[in-house]
Amino acid sequence: DGGITQSPKYLFRKEGQNVTLSCEQNLNHDAMYWYRQDPGQGLRLIYYSQIVNDFQKGDIAEGYSVSREKKESFPLTVTSAQKNPTAFYLCASSGRDSSNQPQHFGDGTRLSIL
Amino acid sequence: QQQVKQSPQSLIVQKGGISIINCAYENTAFDYFPWYQQFPGKGPALLIAIRPDVSEKKEGRFTISFNKSAKQFSLHIMDSQPGDSATYFCAARGYSSASKIIFGSGTRLSIRP
Numbered sequence: 001d002g003g004i005t006q007s008p009k010y011l012f013r014k015e016g017q018n019v020t021l022s023c024e025q026n027l028n029h030d031a032m033y034w035y036r037q038d039p040g041q042g043l044r045l046i047y048y049s050q051i052v053n054d055f056q057k058g059d060i061a062e063g064y065s066v067s068r069e070k071k072e073s074f075p076l077t078v079t080s081a082q083k084n085p086t087a088f089y090l091c092a093s094s095g096r097d098s099s100n101q102p103q104h105f106g107d108g109t110r111l112s113i114l
Numbered sequence: 115q116q117q118v119k120q121s122p123q124s125l126i127v128q129k130g131g132i133s134i135i136n137c138a139y140e141n142t143a144f145d146y147f148p149w150y151q152q153f154p155g156k157g158p159a160l161l162i163a164i165r166p167d168v169s170e171k172k173e174g175r176f177t178i179s180f181n182k183s184a185k186q187f188s189l190h191i192m193d194s195q196p197g198d199s200a201t202y203f204c205a206a207r208g209y210s211s212a213s214k215i216i217f218g219s220g221t222r223l224s225i226r227p
Contacts, residue, residue, distance in 0.1 A: 041220070042217030043217045091157075108155070
């Protein structure tokens with residue numbers, strides 16, 4: 001079955017620690033996205049990538065970093081500079097004819113502070 | 115001007131009733147309006163979408179109504195079922211290839227049996 005796999009499902013971060021969230025897709029989609037979801041708020045775009053080796057900042061990129069070395073993979077690193085990282089993180093992808101509209105979402109990673 | 119305002123924040127409807135969720139926008143450059151459905155612990159899933167050249171789109175029990183002059187659009191769920199209980203997000207996107215999709219704040223819908 002094609003889809004997006006996010007791991008881990010739950011993640012805990014210690015003070016001053018960087019953590020990396022994994023996102024893999026087997027849909028052959030060009031574009032991939034990272035969103036942050038907080039209670040009572042809509043999804044906010046962190047980073048997106050429309051093609052391998054290229055990515056752009058979204059609305060709330062500070063304290064986060066990404067890479068896009070392979071079409072299938074778009075890992076997100078939450079750095080120690082992100083002072084309020086507790087949230088539900090969602091990865092999404094879209095095909096070439098669905099520009100900037102996430103079509104498929106993973107089931108998310110819930111990040112908490114220890 | 116980039117916001118999409120969604121209401122209500124939460125909604126309780128009896129089984130068999132009609133659920134209505136409303137959204138409003140300011141940016142007249144928006145030209146694509148999707149709705150997403152999200153179950154607890156899962157990612158959102160694209161449910162139905164509309165472009166402003168039509169006033170209504172229906173897929174099964176789900177209907178989007180679009181009022182271009184008022185810059186409002188709404189999701190109607192007919193014959194609401196307990197399995198429809200989820201969080202619903204409206205969204206909007208501009209026609210430019212560089213436009214990003216903007217999400218509303220979400221509506222938590224509960225259908226009482």
